[in-house]
Amino acid sequence: MAKLSNAAKQRHLETGGQQCCPYCRRDADHIEYGDLTPVEDGHIEQDARCMRCGRRWRDIFTLTDVRSLSD
Numbered sequence: 001m002a003k004l005s006n007a008a009k010q011r012h013l014e015t016g017g018q019q020c021c022p023y024c025r026r027d028a029d030h031i032e033y034g035d036l037t038p039v040e041d042g043h044i045e046q047d048a049r050c051m052r053c054g055r056r057w058r059d060i061f062t063l064t065d066v067r068s069l070s071d
């Protein structure tokens with residue numbers, strides 16, 4: 001995977017990762033997302049590829065909240 005600068009990484013995390021490509025900053029309309037894959041340590045990973053700049057990356061998600069759906 002291509003090197004991602006610390007500033008680009010920070011910006012990607014602050015925007016929730018779904019707003020744009022972390023490399024060329026194109027919006028999500030130009031990003032192809034893979035399946036959400038649960039991994040053993042409790043994270044969920046999702047690979048992504050930007051159609052504009054061709055770079056690929058992996059977003060890693062963690063559980064931040066839980067809401068009841070049974071009320």
Ligand SMILES: [Zn+2]
Pocket residue numbers: 021022023024025026050051052053054055
């Ligand atoms: Zn891009």
